[in-house]
Amino acid sequence: MTTEPDIRRAGRREDLGIATWPNLITLIRLLCLPIFVWLLLGRDDRAYAAWLLGLLGATDWVDGWVARRFGQVSEFGKIFDPTADRLMFIVAIVCIMIDGSAPWWFCVAVLVREISFGATVAVLKLFFGMERFDVTYLGKWATFLLMFTFPGFVMGNSAIGVRDFFEAFAWVAGPIGLALSYYTAIAYVPTIRRSMRGRGREPREPASIDD
DSSP: OOOHHHHHHHHHTTBOOSOOHHHHHHHHHHHHHHHHHIIIIISOOHHHHHHHHHHHHHTTTHHHHHHHHTTOOBHHHHHHHHHHHHHHHHHHHHHHHHHTOSOHHHHHHHHHHHHHHHHHHHHHHHHHOOOOOOOOHHHHHHHHHHHHHHHHHHHHTSSSTTHHHHHHHHHHHHHHHHHHHHHHHHHHHHHHHHHHHTTTSOOOSOOOOOO
């Protein structure tokens, strides 16, 4: 059980610099992105590219958990982690579009949501002082489903024997994740308005890390 002194100590450690374990984990995950691009577009090895992309999706929570568990939350990490995750997601989708292993309409629909929503939040935070807000439960589910949908599409177009299973999974999970992602984007509008109204006030508690 977390006590008040623990919370205060965690709050005081928010001024940690760049060199923290969570930021190192995020950096390692980010450096795996060129390997994915090489596997998919350079070697035309869809199976290994899909496994790597799935691994990157499965480890999305690790850096945030380490930061909270060991009190290594930093202001740099709050920006670096979600930015790296979104960069990996967008680059991976573009590469999958080039490879042709996922439907174009689906890729475009996901990119439009990610880029438009991500850019809007970034601009409001950086230039208008919008307060940070937590990702909702449905938002986490949408991200989870989409993170495994794209490896499913890639694996479904590979030469492995169970490719039909992965393609079927992608077609089931993908539309659900896409619908949830657009629904949560609309549902975030009242939260964004409240966060904008709260700008300039005294900060209450350090906000949680974006997931």
